[in-house]
Structure formats: C-alpha cells, structure tokens
Amino acid sequence: MSPDSQSPPLAPALSVRDLRKTYDNGVQALKGVSLDVRPGDFFALLGPNGAGKSTLIGVISSLVNKSAGDVEVFGVDIARHRSEAMRLVGLVPQEINFNLFEKPFDILCNYAGFYGIPREEAMVRAEAELKRAQLWEKAHVMSRTLSGGMKRRLMISRAMMVRPRLLILDEPTAGVDIEIRRGMWKTLREINASGTTIILTTHYLEEAESLCRHLAIIDKGTIVEQGPMKALLAKLDVEGFLFDIDGDVPTVLPEIAGTTLERVDDHTIDLEMPRAMDLNRVFAALEGANIRVRSMRTKSNRLEELFVRLTSKEGQ
C-alpha cells in the first residue's frame, strides 16, 4: 500500500465535550454532556420531557449559546468557525416554522437563498427534494393546505436544501400516524444511505430501534447511557421470544422455573426468560407437554424497557 492511499482518520460527524448550558433563569439544562457521533451514522438521542434534548440540538445548530464546553461538527469548532459549522448542519426543529402562506417550492428556494445558493441551483434542488418527499404535486399550492404529515416532510426537504453533512431532527414524527411515520422512515433511511449523518430525537422507542445504529439516553442534563443500539439492548438480562407452534396452544402451559410463558393466540406462545438460561430447557419442557415449536422470533422493541430502567432511577 502506498503512503498516499492512507487517508487520515475521519473527524467525527459530531464531537461534544463537557457541554454545559445554564439558561438565564438558572435552569441547568446540560450538566457536562460528552457525545460522539461517527460519520454516516444514524444516531438516536432519547430522553424524557425536559431532559435537555432540544437544548443540546440548539447548541449544535448554533441557535442556543453554550455556557461551557466544546462542540465540533466534522472537526469544525462551532464557536470559532460558526458560519462554516452552520453550513454543515441541517435542522428540522420540533415545531413547524415555515410560512403557511407560502408555496412549498418557494419555501425551499427562499431558504436556499438565505444560504447563498443561486436561484437556478435552488430550483433544481427544490424539484429533487420535493420529488423525494413525494410532494412534487403540491409544489405550487399554499402550504397551509398540506396535511400534517406533508408539512413534516416539507420541513425535512427544506433542511436538505443546503445538502447538510449532518441532519438533526427534533421529534420529526411527533403526532403523525403510523403510516406517515413509516413513509418518513423510508425517506430518512434514503437520506442516510446517500451519506448524510442523521441524529434523531424521538419519544417513539420503536422508531429509534428500527432506524438507529447508535444511541444516547439523556436524563436531567446528563448522558446516562450511550453506545451501539445492539450492545445496549444486549445488556438487558431478560430476553423475549415468540413461538409459533403446530396445532393449538393447550389451555394449560407447562411451568418452567424462572420463565413466564403466556398464550398470545391459538398458535403463538410468548416466552420471557433470563438471558443466561439455556433455551434447550424450554424446548425440552415444551416437548414434554406435547407442544411442537414450528418457528420462533425474538421480540424486538426492548428499548422501552432499557429506557424506563435508566431514566427512572430516582434518588440513586
């Protein structure tokens, strides 16, 4: 390998060091937060109401002044090189904040204009973004006539107009129905697959579990957990499975010490067991009761359990 082919290690997409924020009213919203997000990642920032998520996002996108600490976006210090850092970050804020009396196409082009993107280039990008968001048909209608889900998608399109390397979304799917949410997941996956790093805050834990590879949980201004999604889920000492069985589930299920077995429907049984336990013991007991397992699935969405456990350690 020639020395030329050894490129320097990539700067993290986001590096936050001992970040503190105290608002003027004395509220300490961030109490020394450190966080790393690698380039290309899909990262979930989770936490209960008032944990400090929007404050953290506000600091990263230069809307909120930090009290202390350092933030770098792709190696660019947000305090020393504010405008350069701002150009790297696209923000989808928690509340819808475009002019409802403007048309989607104009909203996107005008937004690009603020960032100095020439009109012609802006128009090309606006068309591409509206098509990706399946809003092209609505390009020239008054945005107030868009549905809630369309408005949310338009917010994402607007943030993408500046081709940010880091896209941050503050609860983008709050209050939208599951079908629209799924559509947005698809869009976000595509944006991520095309190389944009994404940080997402959400209260829907199944959303984080389905989309994100890494996560951090923040509570009362402090990071209480961070790491790969799979590793955090694996920390849970209880595992859940669903068994599809041949024939009908009997009315009385066998007792297996340390586990809970429950009937879900005529052909499905739910099992919870300690992670360290040997699954063969369960199979043996089921076979002994003449229950033949045809297939099994792991129950996903255990993030909820982890989340509750980490953020409810009141007084510890």
Ligand SMILES: Nc1ncnc2c1ncn2[C@@H]1O[C@H](COP(=O)(O)OP(=O)(O)OP(=O)(O)O)[C@@H](O)[C@H]1O
């Ligand atoms: N502009 C402000 N002035 C004073 N205090 C604020 C301000 N914005 C937020 N706070 C306080 O800072 C703390 C963190 O708020 P923040 O909005 O960052 O939480 P969050 O995790 O985004 O919550 P949510 O899930 O409800 O959106 C809260 O105690 C909040 O009341």
Ligand SMILES: [Mg+2]
């Ligand atoms: Mg918030």
